[in-house]
Amino acid sequence: MGNVKVSVAFLLAAVFCQLLLLPSPTKDLTDDVNGLRVVITGASSGIGEELTYQLAAMGATIVITARTEYKLRQVANKCKDLYGADVFPIAADLASFENASLVVSEGLNKLGGMDLLILNHFGDVEFGGYQHDPLNFQNALVVNMMSHAHIASRSVQALSQSKGRIVAVSSAVGFLGSPFMITYATAKSALNGFFTSLRHELTFNQSDVSVTLCHLGYIDTKSAERIKDNLILKPSSKKNCASEIVKSSMNRMSEMYFPAYFSWVHVFKTLFPSVMERAVQLLYKNV
Numbered sequence: 001m002g003n004v005k006v007s008v009a010f011l012l013a014a015v016f017c018q019l020l021l022l023p024s025p026t027k028d029l030t031d032d033v034n035g036l037r038v039v040i041t042g043a044s045s046g047i048g049e050e051l052t053y054q055l056a057a058m059g060a061t062i063v064i065t066a067r068t069e070y071k072l073r074q075v076a077n078k079c080k081d082l083y084g085a086d087v088f089p090i091a092a093d094l095a096s097f098e099n100a101s102l103v104v105s106e107g108l109n110k111l112g113g114m115d116l117l118i119l120n121h122f123g124d125v126e127f128g129g130y131q132h133d134p135l136n137f138q139n140a141l142v143v144n145m146m147s148h149a150h151i152a153s154r155s156v157q158a159l160s161q162s163k164g165r166i167v168a169v170s171s172a173v174g175f176l177g178s179p180f181m182i183t184y185a186t187a188k189s190a191l192n193g194f195f196t197s198l199r200h201e202l203t204f205n206q207s208d209v210s211v212t213l214c215h216l217g218y219i220d221t222k223s224a225e226r227i228k229d230n231l232i233l234k235p236s237s238k239k240n241c242a243s244e245i246v247k248s249s250m251n252r253m254s255e256m257y258f259p260a261y262f263s264w265v266h267v268f269k270t271l272f273p274s275v276m277e278r279a280v281q282l283l284y285k286n287v
């Protein structure tokens with residue numbers, strides 16, 4: 001009985017604190033974003049590309065990176081034509097730490113500092129039934145998790161000087177787990193651990209750098225199409241997703257969920273793990 005009382009009290013206190021921390025709902029963020037120096041990884045397509053357009057439209061100067069140079073140029077040119085924004089492409093394969101370091105140093109050169117780092121890239125993961133290949137698994141974790149940790153670490157000093165922000169784009173499968181994308185879910189789970197702990201340590205060190213961890217659901221991007229045959233869910237809009245990411249980082253929120261109901265999914269997963277696992281299974285089908 002005592003445990004129940006403690007649990008209920010704890011739950012109410014947590015809900016109350018969370019409500020206090022919610023950002024004001026609709027505020028125009030143009031003034032906050034205007035003039036920011038931003039680095040976005042994985043910006044040649046999908047959510048990264050959409051983030052680039054939205055931030056460019058609000059007056060940010062941006063370094064974008066991905067593997068494919070001509071796609072990056074297209075994104076940069078579009079930002080110039082539509083918004084007169086300065087967007088600098090740096091083509092790099094982030095599977096190498098050396099290249100990841102270069103992105104940070106060249107980015108800092110081009111921008112003269114950094115206010116916002118958005119780690120959004122992923123690659124080299126196979127979807128579908130899990131086939132264990134140790135080398136593929138190791139490489140996938142480098143691209144999808146360790147390179148994020150590396151780029152963030154190399155940027156912390158510049159971000160401290162500007163009271164900057166880090167955004168790490170993770171996925172709901174990082175806390176839920178998922179069939180048919182085991183490697184991806186593993187990398188996202190590790191991202192959650194790294195960036196939650198980095199935030200703790202930065203706070204402990206009284207740093208002004210904020211870390212926003214984004215737990216995304218199923219979004220209508222090209223990469224997500226690869227899993228569509230295995231899912232009965234409808235994808236959510238990448239435009240809305242990108243604008244929620246911008247909003248959460250400007251408000252320096254610790255965690256962000258999109259679609260928003262995933263925050264409840266996270267709560268239920270914690271409270272009733274086996275029920276949630278059964279429920280999540282219903283969203284998948286075998287092909």
Ligand SMILES: *[C@@H]1O[C@H](CO)[C@@H](O)[C@H](O)[C@H]1NC(C)=O
Binds near residue numbers: 067091092096098099
């Ligand atoms: C660094 O990136 C470039 C451009 O994508 C690529 O050609 C090169 O092989 C990469 N270097 C390493 C060590 O992976």
Ligand SMILES: *[C@@H]1O[C@H](CO)[C@@H](O)[C@H](O)[C@H]1NC(C)=O
Binds near residue numbers: 156198201202
């Ligand atoms: C926090 O401070 C300690 C002690 O100065 C330092 O060694 C560590 O690198 C700092 N952590 C981060 C994430 O900057």
